[in-house]
Amino acid sequence: MVDKQKKFYITTPIYYVNDKPHIGHAYTTIVADVLARFYRSQIGEDNVYFLTGTDEHGAKVAEAAKKQGLEPQTFTDQVSETFKDAWKNLDISYNYFIRTTEEKHKEIVVDILDKLKDAKTPLGNAVIYEGDYHGLYCVGCEKFILESELVNGKCPDHNKEPEKLVEKNWFFKLADYLLRVKQAIESGELVIYPETRKNEVLGLINKQDLPDFSISRSKKSVPWGIDLPWDDSQKTYVWVDALSNYITALGYPDGKDFKKFWPADAQFLALDILKFHAVYWPAILMALDLPLPKLYIHGFFTLDGKKMSKTLGNVISPNELVEKYGSEVSKYLILSQFSFGSESDIRVEEFPNKYNADLVNGLGNLVNRVTNMVEQYLDGEIDHKNFKDNRVGSEEIKNLRFREALLTIWQLIQKDNVMIDENKPWLLVKDEANKDQVKKLLEELSSDLYIIANSLMPFMPHKAQEIINILTAKKIKKPESPLFARLK
Ligand code: ME8
Secondary structure, three states: OOOOOOOEEEEEEEEEOOOOOOHHHHHHHHHHHHHHHHHHHHHOHHHEEEEEEEEOOOHHHHHHHHHOOOOHHHHHHHHHHHHHHHHHHOOOOOOEEEEOOOHHHHHHHHHHHHHHHHOEOOOOOEOEEEEEEEEEEEOOOOEEEOHHHOEOOEEOOOOEOOEEEEEEEEEEOHHHOHHHHHHHHHHOOOEEEOHHHHHHHHHHHHOOOOOOEEOEEEOOOOOOOOEOOOOOOEEEOHHHHHHHHHHHOOOOOOOHHHHHHOOOOEEEEEHHHHHHHHHHHHHHHHHOOOOOOEEEEEOOOEEOOEOOOOOOOOOOOHHHHHHHHOHHHHHHHHHHHOOOOOOOEEOHHHHHHHHHHHHHHHHHHHHHHHHHHHHHHOOOOOOHHHOOOOOOOHHHHHOOOHHHHHHHHHHHHHHHHHHHHHHOHHHHOOOHHHHHHHHHHHHHHHHHHHHHHHHHOOOOHHHHHHHHHHHOOOOOOOOOOOOOOOOO
16 A cells, blocks of 8 residues: 555445344454544545445345335335444444435446446447346345355355246346456456455456356346336346445546545455455446456454354344443454454454453553553653654554554553563652652653554544543643443
C-alpha cells in the first residue's frame, strides 16, 4: 500500500440477512474498521470511505422470510437492522451501510446490466448471451454446484442434496475473460492477498473448471430479486446484484464518490466467497472497463473445532461479547487471538484470562501506576509538550498484521511495567537526592504512555482518548475508577 495516496476505499462483504450477525461477520467488519480509522488519521476523514451492508435478495432470503411467515421486504428490513445494531454496539465507523433492496442500488444495477448487455468481450463476443442451464443448485449456497463438489451426492456445506434445474438463463461469457483475469493476477493489477489464496485462484483458473455463470434466474425459481431489464421472465442472479454493491454505493458511473474512491484499496472477505470476488468480480469489472481492486482474504474460523452455523447452534453473537466486555475490549480480544489470514479456532473460553492479563494487569495497571506516581511525587506536573506522537505498530497495520500491531503495543506496555518494577520509584522518592531520577523516569513513562494511547487509536479510540485526556490535563490525576474493571 502506498503511503502518500490521497484516498482509501475499504469494503466488507454485504452479509446475507438469512442469518443473524455472528463473530465471523464481526471479524471482517472489525478489521475493516481498524484500517478505516488508521487511514483517517493518516490521510484525513474525507479521504477514507468504509462500506458495509446487507445482501437482501435471492432464494435463500426468500426462504428464510417464508419460514417466519413474513414478506421478504418486511423480513429484510428487520434483519438488516440487527446488523446495524451489532455494528453500533461494536462502534463500527462505516461511512455507508448499503442495502441491496434500496432504490438507488437497484437502479444502478439495472444500468450495469444494460451496459453489460451492450458490451463485447475482448474476443468480440457478446458479454451476455441466452442459454439453457442444466445444473445442480444448492439453495443453501445460493449457487449452482458442480458434480465434483458434492460429497455423497450432497452439498458438503449444507449436507443437503442439490436441486436439478434446467432453465433459461442469461449468461456471462466468463470464458473470454479467464486469461485476462489470470494475467491481471500475475501482473499484480489485481491484488489477492495472502499469496496462498492468490495461488489458489490461479490454480482454479488453470484447472479450466470455471464455466460461464448465469446472471439471471427464472422468476419462477427465484421471485425475490431485481427485474432483468430486457427480459421480464427473469430476475437478476443474486451474486451479480450483490457484487455490484461495491460500485453502486459510490454512485457508479458518474457519482463524485465513485470518481474519487474506485478502485477499492481493500476489499475484505473470507475464502468462502473467494471465487466470486477473485474471478467473477474482476471479469465483470473488465467488461465495464473499470480498474481492479485489492482483495484481502482472511481465514474462515471455527468455534471449538466446528464450523459455526445456526443448525449447530454454536454461533457467538458479537452483542454478547460487547455486553460482557464493552465494544473496545471485544474488538481487542477478537483481533489479538490470531493473525489475519490464518485458519483458526476461536477460543472464547480464553477471553477472561486474556482480558485480565492484557487489559486489567497490563494496560490498565500501567495507566494507574504512572498517573498515581505523577500525581503523588510530582504534584501531577509533567511537561507534556515533550510528548511525541511516535506511534508503534503502524507498519503492521498497513500490512494487515493487526494482531502483530497489538503485540508491538503490548511489548511497550510490558517494558514499562517492568521498568517500574525494577526501578521501584516508591523507594527512590524516600531520598531527596533521587528527585531528578524519579522525575526523569516518570517523564519517560508518561511519554511512552502517550505513544501507547496514540498507537491504540485505531483499535480503542475511546480508551485511547481517555488516556490522552489524562496525560494532557493541566495536572495529571490518577483515574477515579480503573480503566478496565476486573472481571468478577
Ligand atoms: O457470502 N469466519 O454473505 P455471508 C470468518 N452475501 N469469517 C466469516 C465467517 C467465519 N466463520 N462466517 C462469515 C455472503 N464470515 C454474501 C456476500 S459480497 C458481494 C456478498 C464473514 O453473510 C466473511 O467475511 O455468508 C465471509 O466472507 C462473509 O462473512 C460471508 O458472509
